[in-house]
Amino acid sequence: MSFRIALALAAxxxxxxxxxxxxxxxxxxxxxxxxxxNPEVLVxxxxxxxxxxxxxxxxxxxxxxxxxxxxxxxxPRDLVANPNGAITVVEFYDYKCGxxxxxxxxxxxxxxxxxxxxxxFKEYPIFGGDSLVAAQVMASPxxxxxxxxxxxxxMAEKALDAAAIQRNLVAVGLDPNAVKASAESDAVNKHLSDxxxxxxxxxxxxxxxxxxxxxxxxxxxxxxLRLAIARARAGGGQQAAS
Numbered sequence: 001m002s003f004r005i006a007l008a009l010a011a012x013x014x015x016x017x018x019x020x021x022x023x024x025x026x027x028x029x030x031x032x033x034x035x036x037x038n039p040e041v042l043v044x045x046x047x048x049x050x051x052x053x054x055x056x057x058x059x060x061x062x063x064x065x066x067x068x069x070x071x072x073x074x075x076p077r078d079l080v081a082n083p084n085g086a087i088t089v090v091e092f093y094d095y096k097c098g099x100x101x102x103x104x105x106x107x108x109x110x111x112x113x114x115x116x117x118x119x120x121f122k123e124y125p126i127f128g129g130d131s132l133v134a135a136q137v138m139a140s141p142x143x144x145x146x147x148x149x150x151x152x153x154x155m156a157e158k159a160l161d162a163a164a165i166q167r168n169l170v171a172v173g174l175d176p177n178a179v180k181a182s183a184e185s186d187a188v189n190k191h192l193s194d195x196x197x198x199x200x201x202x203x204x205x206x207x208x209x210x211x212x213x214x215x216x217x218x219x220x221x222x223x224x225l226r227l228a229i230a231r232a233r234a235g236g237g238q239q240a241a242s
Contacts, residue, residue, distance in 0.1 A: 064202045065214045071198050072211060077139065077191045078120050079147045081111045085118030087232045089225070090211040092124040092199055095134040095154050097207045099220040104155035106222050117229060121151065122195050124207055130161050132192075133183075137165055139191045140183040146172040 035042060065072065073088045091107070093100040111119050123139055125131035134154055137143060143150060153168040154160060169176045182188065202211075210217040212228040 065211065068198060068201060071194070072122075072202075073118075073120060075120075075194075078122060079138065079151065080121070081119040081148060082115050082117055085114075085116045087116055087212070087229060088118045088120060089229065090120045090122055092122045092195070092204055092207055092209040094124055094126050094131050094207045095138075095157075095160050096127045096129075096131045100208045101155050101158075103208060103220045103222055104152065108152060110222075110226075114229070116233070122198075123192055124195055124199055124204075124209075125192065126207060130165070133162060134160060134165055135192055136183040136188050137169070137179055139188045140179050140185075142179045142182045143169075143174065146174055150174070 072090050095101075107119070110117065123135040125135040138147065138151060138154070149172050150168060153171065154165065157164045157168070166176045169179055199209075202216075204216075206218065208220060210225050210228070212225070213232050215228040215231070217224045217228055
């Protein structure tokens, strides 16, 4: 029995008893009895509610994307791969996030195999401590020439700490002292603060989190990310995926 039919039956029952003073308790008992006899109605109600919530979340995500599009996609302070790509993907990540580390090699492959995908990396150090230090280092202007290589190295570190960060700076040919001086600047801290405010405005609560046009992909769901990219590509460029 469909949800619509169930509503029709309920309306009919009310119409029949319209001239009677039926107590709330009696009405509640009738509803309970009906649902016990027709439990499939509850399943359909649950499904409809989930569909409604999903649609509302998608609409909010799209509205947030339109409002903050420039900050998301065109902040000149961010690390960007394939800068001339027609489709932009934004990732919010943390260097101590296990799921971010898990998908990092797949992200690198996606970037390499899809030159039309412009990939924006958003530092979002939600774990503080060494995560914050790594984010400050990566946001440092001194790192720019080696940023993507260093990003991959830090993602590959199983136990990221200050020593690991310094070791990888040296490995890519950067002076740790020079990087440290610019990493602790007001400009870098402002960049990270702006990223946090942007994430809050968009309702992002964890990492990794990807945005492709108006579509959001939460967690390490590479299949969903590829689908969002395919939909944007089929739509002729940067288009909100449903």
